[in-house]
Amino acid sequence: xxxxxxxxxxxxxxxxxxxxxxxxxxxxxxxxxxxxxxxxxxxxxxxxxxxxxxxxxxxxxxxxxxxx
Amino acid sequence: xxxxxxxxxxxxxxxxxxxxxxxxxxxxxxxxxxxxxxxxxxxxxxxxxxxxxxxxxxxxxxxxxxxxxxxxxxxxxxxxxxxxxxxxxxxxxxxxxxxxxxxxxxxxxxxxxxxxxxxxxxxxxxxxxxxxxxxxxxxxxxxxxxxxxxxxxxxxxxxxxxxxxxxxxxxxxxxxxxxxxxxxxxxxxxxxxxxxxxxxxxxxxxxxxxxxxxxxxxxxxxxxxxxxxxxxxxxxxxxxxxxxxxxxxxxxxxxxxxxxxxxxxxxxxxxxxxxxxxxxxxxxxxxxxxxxxxxxxxxxxxxxxxxxxxxxxxxxxxxxxxxxxxxxxxxxxxxxxxxxxxxxxxxxxxxxxxxxxxxxxxxxxxxxxxxxxxxxxxxxxxxxxxxxxxxxxxxxxxxxxxxxxxxxxxxxxxxxxxxxxxxxxxxxxxxxxxxxxxxxxxxxxxxxxxxxxxxxxxxxxxxxxxxxxxxxxxxxxxxxxxxxxxxxxxxxxxxxxxxxxxxxxxxxxxxxxxxxxxxxxxxxxxxxxxxxxxxxxxxxxxxxxxxxxxxx
Numbered sequence: 001x002x003x004x005x006x007x008x009x010x011x012x013x014x015x016x017x018x019x020x021x022x023x024x025x026x027x028x029x030x031x032x033x034x035x036x037x038x039x040x041x042x043x044x045x046x047x048x049x050x051x052x053x054x055x056x057x058x059x060x061x062x063x064x065x066x067x068x
Numbered sequence: 069x070x071x072x073x074x075x076x077x078x079x080x081x082x083x084x085x086x087x088x089x090x091x092x093x094x095x096x097x098x099x100x101x102x103x104x105x106x107x108x109x110x111x112x113x114x115x116x117x118x119x120x121x122x123x124x125x126x127x128x129x130x131x132x133x134x135x136x137x138x139x140x141x142x143x144x145x146x147x148x149x150x151x152x153x154x155x156x157x158x159x160x161x162x163x164x165x166x167x168x169x170x171x172x173x174x175x176x177x178x179x180x181x182x183x184x185x186x187x188x189x190x191x192x193x194x195x196x197x198x199x200x201x202x203x204x205x206x207x208x209x210x211x212x213x214x215x216x217x218x219x220x221x222x223x224x225x226x227x228x229x230x231x232x233x234x235x236x237x238x239x240x241x242x243x244x245x246x247x248x249x250x251x252x253x254x255x256x257x258x259x260x261x262x263x264x265x266x267x268x269x270x271x272x273x274x275x276x277x278x279x280x281x282x283x284x285x286x287x288x289x290x291x292x293x294x295x296x297x298x299x300x301x302x303x304x305x306x307x308x309x310x311x312x313x314x315x316x317x318x319x320x321x322x323x324x325x326x327x328x329x330x331x332x333x334x335x336x337x338x339x340x341x342x343x344x345x346x347x348x349x350x351x352x353x354x355x356x357x358x359x360x361x362x363x364x365x366x367x368x369x370x371x372x373x374x375x376x377x378x379x380x381x382x383x384x385x386x387x388x389x390x391x392x393x394x395x396x397x398x399x400x401x402x403x404x405x406x407x408x409x410x411x412x413x414x415x416x417x418x419x420x421x422x423x424x425x426x427x428x429x430x431x432x433x434x435x436x437x438x439x440x441x442x443x444x445x446x447x448x449x450x451x452x453x454x455x456x457x458x459x460x461x462x463x464x465x466x467x468x469x470x471x472x473x474x475x476x477x478x479x480x481x482x483x484x485x486x487x488x489x490x491x492x493x494x495x496x497x498x499x500x501x502x503x504x505x506x507x508x509x510x511x512x513x514x515x516x517x518x519x520x521x522x523x524x525x526x527x528x529x530x531x532x533x534x535x536x537x538x539x540x541x542x543x544x545x546x547x548x549x550x551x552x553x554x555x556x557x558x559x560x561x562x563x564x565x566x567x568x569x570x571x572x573x574x575x576x577x578x579x580x581x582x583x584x585x586x587x588x589x590x591x592x593x594x595x596x597x598x599x600x601x602x603x604x605x606x607x608x609x610x611x612x613x614x615x616x617x618x619x620x
Contacts, residue, residue: 007470014475015444025455033455
């Protein structure tokens with residue numbers, strides 16, 4: 001079975017994660033926040049590993065943002 | 069008075085004046101001494117006073133005013149609060165008058181994003197929440213208080229001075245006929261968010277003030293929205309901000325509009341500004357009456373210590389939260405619930421003063437939990453930076469298609485009682501148990517039968533300790549506790565009350581087997597449990613829950 005992007009709830013503690021995410025950006029300039037986000041995505045992508053899943057996530061994230 | 073309101077036989081609590089009456093204490097040559105003086109006859113002070121009076125402790129309850137709350141204010145009263153009100157003798161009144169709801173809906177712009185059920189499990193006596201105006205709750209509490217012997221409720225009595233000396237507190241009180249002095253063994257400061265007593269003692273409640281303003285409107289109208297909590301992010305009728313709608317009794321609807329920090333409070337409460345906002349939500353042809361309008365800002369903060377010698381802080385005086393999550397009045401009533409039995413036990417000499425330190429420790433931890441939840445919700449609803457708003461909007465965007473993102477949408481995590489896991493009053497488990505009834509948890513309700521009639525477990529819990537045994541009783545039954553025996557396997561010992569687990573839910577909710585026993589504190593929290601309790605173990609757990617281990 002090939003892996004697919006999991007859209008079901010999978011976070012242990014959603015509120016605590018969200019708080020930590022926002023906290024990670026505290027006192028950063030928009031430019032620094034951009035860099036943080038880019039690094040974070042790369043770290044998480046490595047954790048996911050599976051290219052098919054990552055492609056699905058990329059498509060899902062891009063959906064509706066720009067003309068196809 | 070209109071015919072309709074005369075039929076209800078209910079006073080208009082918002083306009084009720086309670087008469088100031090001169091107390092004998094005002095003519096005493098020396099300040100008279102009382103075991104407990106409570107400052108503040110709001111929900112918290114009234115609940116504490118009733119609880120103490122029910123336990124036979126005389127109470128003087130002082131209020132600086134002679135009216136109940138104006139406007140709906142704290143409208144969402146949680147299941148646990150209703151269960152405490154049951155113990156105080158007014159649960160049925162509040163539950164019957166209140167609008168029951170379990171379902172919350174969250175909308176983004178004009179579409180439903182998701183919904184949540186706060187009481188997914190059937191067979192509980194009380195619903196997850198009722199909505200009811202604070203003046204009703206205060207009115208019912210005040211009526212109950214006035215009917216209790218030993219509870220001396222003094223309206224228009226303002227505390228203007230406080231001094232702790234040795235084994236007591238000296239209070240100066242101002243009345244319409246001048247001031248007088250009182251001595252108290254113990255003082256409960258339930259005098260609200262601006263707590264004059266806190267200020268007099270040079271103490272502070274510290275935390276974060278949020279830079280946002282909210283308009284609240286109570287609107288009277290006949291409308292057919294269901295009894296649910298509706299929360300909108302960025303609705304078409306109030307773009308860029310959030311709106312919350314709740315149904316209350318008497319066809320009154322509560323609407324909270326987020327306005328942003330730059331809103332001018334004086335301007336925004338003017339009808340010509342308020343009415344268009346409401347019409348935008350309800351429709352241009354909607355017929356309604358505006359009952360009450362107010363603007364609020366809020367802070368998430370607490371005092372570092374809730375006990376200062378012989379002064380115990382409770383409710384908003386001790387801690388303040390944002391309104392998202394209904395954690396203000398609900399946690400305040402739980403403060404009273406936690407404090408009253410402890411203070412009664414100390415005054416009767418059954419417990420050391422150290423037991424009152426456990427009030428502070430347990431409720432400080434509860435306040436931290438409430439502050440954490442209400443701060444997180446507020447940060448989501450009121451993003452405080454560009455990046456925070458970006459993530460918030462991304463979560464909302466994704467939530468439409470991706471279920472995981474719905475778990476991140478935070479329109480307020482609604483009040484549930486704190487599990488006092490780390491309390492020094494608990495006896496740690498020695499036996500294996502599953503489920504949520506861990507030491508420190510408030511006892512969950514379940515349907516039962518007693519003497520053949522249907523009822524609820526919590527109705528059978530006593531004013532003191534309760535031992536809840538399943539199938540077989542322990543080797544000997546402690547006479548200082550009320551012992552309930554569920555589905556007795558043999559003869560019922562004298563003094564033990566047999567109950568029937570009519571739907572099998574009681575054993576399931578308590579992960580019980582034949583022989584299992586739970587010890588419940590007077591505030592219904594679990595403090596110990598065993599697979600096979602013995603009298604010596606039960607007595608030791610009771611002593612621990614009374615603070616004797618803390619004192620030694």
